[in-house]
Amino acid sequence: MTKKQSQVIIYIILTIVSVVAVFPFIWTIISATHTNTQIFNPSYAMIPQSSFVGNLLDLQASMPIWNNLFNSIFITVTFTALTLFLDSMAGYGFAKYKFKGRNVLFFACLITMMIPSQVTMVPLFIQVTKMNWVNTSWAVIMPGLAAMFGVFLMRQSFEQFPNDLIESSRIDGAGEIRIFFQVVAPAMKPAFASLGILTFVQQWGNYMWPLIVLNSEKSYTLPLAIAMLVSPGAVINYGAVMVGAVIAFLPVLIFFLLFQKNFIQGMLSGAVKG
């Protein structure tokens, strides 16, 4: 096989893979412009029609979709900000201060990464119910903050930060907290970006836990609202559901196209989770 031939074969395979990967996105966007019958009619396949606004109105009529969108944004943004705040501070504490029992404490916490989240679901549900948090965003936000993964990731990054810089800031008379926020954190932007993006994408698509603690339509997140629209027994308006799906994936997709490199790096940082 000549170089030219193998080049052509590789291009063909990669093109097929790309088309398969992207096709469902395009199909969903086009189906959002179809009526219920057009979606299942092969002669309309992949040809945009004019029912997008109608589908959007149907969606609005069957779900408080703007509330759901707001809930998703509020939960995801708050959760990501709090995760970055708590995990970076804890990661820095574990990386840069020596104190008695540090390693024992860190590894004791780390073991919880091995425990599947299903273990704490029932007790957390009872707890959240007692706190009167059911149907509030806090029921989704707070329990997830206890995950150890971000602390682990941030500790690894902070360990590479030069101690000399911290020492010289101390000699200059800066307090410990100021050193962290003004000297260390600004230099670790890539680590914050990675954890932030990973956390954002995971929480944006979070389904199982919100399904357990949110059960009024107004409190639903976007994925939950979409799932409820297709729940068994419901009369399903597929065009409206497709509009919902587009609202759910378009923001993430646009951010991805804008910040591709950071995104891939951030998503891959989840791979050390294993």
Add this chain to the structure above:
Amino acid sequence: MGYKLKQKLAPVIFIGPFLIVFAIFMLYPILYSIVLSLGKYRAGNIVFVGLKNYQYLLTEGLFYKSLLNTFIILIIQVPCMTVLALIFGCLLNSAIVKGKGLFRMFTFMPVLIDAVSYSVVFSLLFSENGGFVNNILNVFGISSQNWFSSGPLAISVIMIALTWRWTGYNSVIMLSGLQNISNDLYEAASIDGANTFVKFWKITIPQLKPVLLFSIFNSINGTLQLFTEPNLLTSGGPANSTMTAVLYLYKVGFKQFNFGIASAGSYILAILIAVLTFIQLHVTKED
């Protein structure tokens, strides 16, 4: 406040806030779930029943079936996807291809869509009446398949969906591993007259082993906790043939509100995952 005292207090200030959240929403629930798994929960009180919940599960046919289904998906889908991801990763890394960034971007996209939206989209693509996949099959003269009415077909839809979503992600993981392999190794092998396949088996695979294992164990962990796809695509049907372990636990815990049994089941799952993690650490250490 003295300098020494400040430095001693600093870790408390930095780690303290996380530890408080950790204690309330991780430590306490873990301990509480052990108690729950040993009891029956009624109207806020726990009646101690010993190991009865565990005994019940170990004799419950549906729990076994759900574990078996999970393992079937694991044993077929994870190897298929890993091989595909390895191939695509190598192609994305190939020196003779231009526009790699563009291909990498496209293959990475599926992992960004939320699990619910993509499950709903796949349920429509595979719809039995006029779904896109059946329409394509019809074009090639193959009759429409009842994807969600037969166990094996329903389970394959879930595996196809999972493969669509995660192959690109794993390809990019492989790609990052491949980019770290020194070119000198390949050049030295070329001088020794090794062909592409020899180079692949003797250099690429051994050098990529840690990354490969990462990707595999990641996928195994994810598959063991499979929930969204079976819940939305098939609701565990037909006749429980796509019931996965976590879907079973969800139904026992939050549809039947049998908290004791759900907690016991989650511990059985945790033990399975712990065993796998142990094997993983062992295998990875050998290098």
